[in-house]
Amino acid sequence: MEQYGNIWPHGLLVAAIVLLLQLVASAHILRHKDDVRAAVAWIGLVWLAPLFGLVFYLLFGINRIERQAKRARIRRGLPARKDLITDPDGPTLYDALPDAPNRWHAHGRLAGRVTGHALTLGNEISPLEGGRAAYDAMIDAIDNAEHTVALTTYIFQADQAGRRFIAALARAHERGVEVRVLVDAVGTLYGLRPVTNLLRRRGIPVATFNPARLSWRLAFFNLRTHRKLLIVDGIKGFAGGMNIRKHHLEDEDGGQRVRDTHFSLKGPIVSQMMEAFADDWAFSKKEELGGEKWLPTITITGTGPGIPARAVPDGPDEPRQRTAMIMESALASARQRVQVITPYFLPEPALVVALKQAALRGVEVDILVPAKNNLPFFMLTALSGARQLVEAGCRLFLSPPPFDHTKLMIVDDDWVFFGSSNWDARSLKLNFEFNVECYDRTFAAQMTDWVHGRYETALEMTRDDFRARPRLHRAMGRLLWLASPYL
Structure with missing residues (x-):
């Protein structure tokens, strides 16, 4: 009984601490979760499985990445994103297509306010059949780069598709082009040989997005970059859903393994693409990419609005979906x-x-x-x-x-x-x-x-x-x- 008497105060203290943490976590959930289903699920987990629920919420329920992204933008001299509804400065759909139906003008207004990006005019956008045709166009652009190459992707494997990109990036680096490559941490696990090591051996600056480490980053390891962007000289870009891996190439019989569609882009929309890459790179490497070299002024050529387009970068660091x-x-x-x-x-x-x-x-x-x-x-x-x-x-x-x-x-x-x-x-x-x-x-x-x-x-x-x-x-x-x- 004496032993139980000694344990009892300690157990009571632990229970009190756990109860306090449950109350604090619940208050944090109610304050920060906008989705009632998510709030109910997290609160239920915290109270029904106290120790597991508290640790799990601490690791995966708190959006620390928003704070890190905000600090990265402040270091670059850019305003931190705020949950404010404002119209971005720049062209609107009225400037491009004044006779468009009112519903599209209203939609354009919403898209501008949600993204913070103005509509860009004078763009050229072409679809590329996924696979060899798209890869050939991208590698040709890298081979013709004069100043900069920025590449980010979810999966980048060191197979027959990836090795062609590694060689092209190395050639660009050797002739004095500034190259930056960003690959998702989970995406690097798809191949037996991490492509990041092969790029570093060639002297190419490369970063892994959200690597799994026993640090604060582990708390949002579940948040991945799924973006697939290639920007060359700040004036030509490629975007879509294609990763860099052999699955997009023909099989041994010449048939398609995977069907996909990628896009080639020219015009002011490329500047918005580069801004998104620069945000991710600053977050991952704390290096700022700016100035005319990385973000040159793009002059619209030709007459007419071209293809009016707007970039929609999105992620858990944004104030709204x-x-x-x-x-x-x-x-x-x-x-x-x-x-x-x-x-x-x-x-x-x-x-x-x-x-x-x-x-x-x-x-x-x-x-x-x-x-x-x-x-x-x-x-x-x-x-x-x-x-x-x-x-x-x-x-x-x-x-x-x-x-x-x-x-x-x-x-x-x-x-x-x-x-x-x-x-x-x-x-x-x-x-x-x-x-x-x-x-x-x-x-x-x-x-x-x-x-x-x-x-x-x-x-x-x-x-x-x-x-x-x-x-x-x-x-x-x-x-x-x-x-x-x-x-």
């Missing part, structure tokens, strides 16, 4: 047709509602996803969530192999959205992504023609098809669907 808001606004602006192509389709409730509303208004909503996904069990989950969309009037198409990694959205042959974001919670909440929105009927028509054949060869999933699915698949899909916010 930019990409999701712009997608929802575009769906609300749709009047005739919406085409969505994505490899990973697990939209959050707000996007599901927006898709349903568009379909119920009479808009043709066509969603194209791969029939066979590269992630195990993903399609079981996706189909489980997509059934309600088909019942509301959306059309779901399953594209046959090869696996289609394209990320594209086209609305009314007026508006095109492309980049690195998937339609899932990871892309829209946790990843650092980069997308581009374009307002141009000619370009939209070109992209509609570009994807027409994919819809022609795809299989539409009807209501009867959903009902005919095996019960085991439906049951597994619903169980996995519960974890969809974390997939």
